[in-house]
Amino acid sequence: MCVREIPVYLIGPGAVTPFQRVSASSFFPGVVLARPREGNKGKPKGEKNHGGGYVRVEQSLRIPAKKGKSSPMSIPKRKKMRAAVLLSPRQFELRELEVPAPAPDEVRMKVEYCGICSSNLAPWKGAPWFSYPFEPGAPGHETVGIVEELGADVADLEIGERVSMLGNHGFAEYEIAKANCVIPISSNYDQVPFLGEPLGCAMNVFRRAQVREGDWVAIVGTGFLGMILLQLSLEAGAKVIAISRRESALGIAKKMGATLTLSSKDRAQLLEVVRNATGQQLCHLVIEAAGAQETLDLASDLTGTRGRLVIAGYHQDGPRSVNMQEWNWRGIDVINAHEREEAVYAEGIRAAVQAVTEARIRLDELISHFFPFERIEEGFQTLERRPEGFIKGVVSLC
Numbered sequence: 001m002c003v004r005e006i007p008v009y010l011i012g013p014g015a016v017t018p019f020q021r022v023s024a025s026s027f028f029p030g031v032v033l034a035r036p037r038e039g040n041k042g043k044p045k046g047e048k049n050h051g052g053g054y055v056r057v058e059q060s061l062r063i064p065a066k067k068g069k070s071s072p073m074s075i076p077k078r079k080k081m082r083a084a085v086l087l088s089p090r091q092f093e094l095r096e097l098e099v100p101a102p103a104p105d106e107v108r109m110k111v112e113y114c115g116i117c118s119s120n121l122a123p124w125k126g127a128p129w130f131s132y133p134f135e136p137g138a139p140g141h142e143t144v145g146i147v148e149e150l151g152a153d154v155a156d157l158e159i160g161e162r163v164s165m166l167g168n169h170g171f172a173e174y175e176i177a178k179a180n181c182v183i184p185i186s187s188n189y190d191q192v193p194f195l196g197e198p199l200g201c202a203m204n205v206f207r208r209a210q211v212r213e214g215d216w217v218a219i220v221g222t223g224f225l226g227m228i229l230l231q232l233s234l235e236a237g238a239k240v241i242a243i244s245r246r247e248s249a250l251g252i253a254k255k256m257g258a259t260l261t262l263s264s265k266d267r268a269q270l271l272e273v274v275r276n277a278t279g280q281q282l283c284h285l286v287i288e289a290a291g292a293q294e295t296l297d298l299a300s301d302l303t304g305t306r307g308r309l310v311i312a313g314y315h316q317d318g319p320r321s322v323n324m325q326e327w328n329w330r331g332i333d334v335i336n337a338h339e340r341e342e343a344v345y346a347e348g349i350r351a352a353v354q355a356v357t358e359a360r361i362r363l364d365e366l367i368s369h370f371f372p373f374e375r376i377e378e379g380f381q382t383l384e385r386r387p388e389g390f391i392k393g394v395v396s397l398c
């Protein structure tokens with residue numbers, strides 16, 4: 001596009017900027033461009049009074065905000081990026097696509113890491129209700145990276161800042177999100193990827209669980225989410241029972257200070273131990289954090305009379321059955337703790353930043369596996385197998 005500079009009066013809301021040089025290439029329709037007119041009398045139709053004189057409206061234009069400039073390392077137009085496309089179940093392809101440009105209220109982030117969420121497993125394995133191929137970068141939603149470009153209207157974020165964002169296209173080298181879904185994270189934590197989305201999710205589950213000091217709390221499923229909830233519950237003064245199939249996960253839970261660590265392989269024995277520990281009362285609170293029928297059943301069995309059952313696992317592979325007779329008889333409160341409001345989600349991420357800064361959450365042992373972008377499929381295969389030692393897999397794009 002041809003770039004030329006012209007002297008004009010610019011009228012914004014309530015102010016005139018005299019003879020500012022403006023690049024014609026950056027004009028967009030929408031705001032007012034005007035030029036001075038001699039004299040103050042005889043204001044004609046279509047003219048506006050401003051700054052002691054009349055000016056005649058020439059043309060409708062919008063003046064870009066000061067932000068909206070890209071960083072010195074900004075990408076030239078048409079630069080390409082790699083994005084993973086889930087073509088069909090169990091098959092990713094890395095494609096070269098154009099780097100997306102942010103709209104005025106959006107931000108572009110250079111993705112450093114994107115966690116592989118347990119909820120990504122269903123699209124990976126395939127289910128009748130998914131249609132393929134997925135959009136490039138989907139279903140990656142646990143991103144952390146560096147702000148690289150700000151939309152014209154974005155005022156409260158800085159280029160070069162490390163952030164986490166709520167989006168669904170994070171298996172790509174660049175991702176766009178609305179500015180209100182982009183949360184700055186503490187620069188103190190640049191050694192361990194701060195995966196904002198699952199951490200924010202954990203903070204919101206914890207808030208709704210209302211853990212009280214002295215409560216017996218059972219956490220069924222000690223993956224990434226369960227381990228965060230374990231730490232928060234211990235910090236709140238609860239007696240926490242960590243439950244998992246995998247010995248390695250129980251080992252980490254023990255190191256984190258779990259009151260009891262129990263294998264879910266022998267269910268009868270597990271229930272016996274919990275009954276004895278709690279004086280036959282079972283638990284005040286049970287958090288189900290695995291998203292399977294068996295874990296939901298176990299969590300129900302562990303919830304005491306007038307207790308609370310918090311469902312934090314993502315149950316997305318079809319309907320579940322519950323023992324309504326037991327739920328009914330014990331009069332338990334059942335809380336589905338998934339968050340669907342963006343603003344609340346973002347608030348959860350801010351709370352997680354605070355919790356990590358105050359060392360109420362330690363992340364160092366929780367990210368167990370890193371996979372280079374080219375080996376994203378291996379990341380999904382590993383999540384599916386969950387070998388001993390596995391807690392959380394992350395795709396590395398930096």
Ligand SMILES: [Zn+2]
Nearest residue numbers: 117142197198
């Ligand atoms: Zn997730």
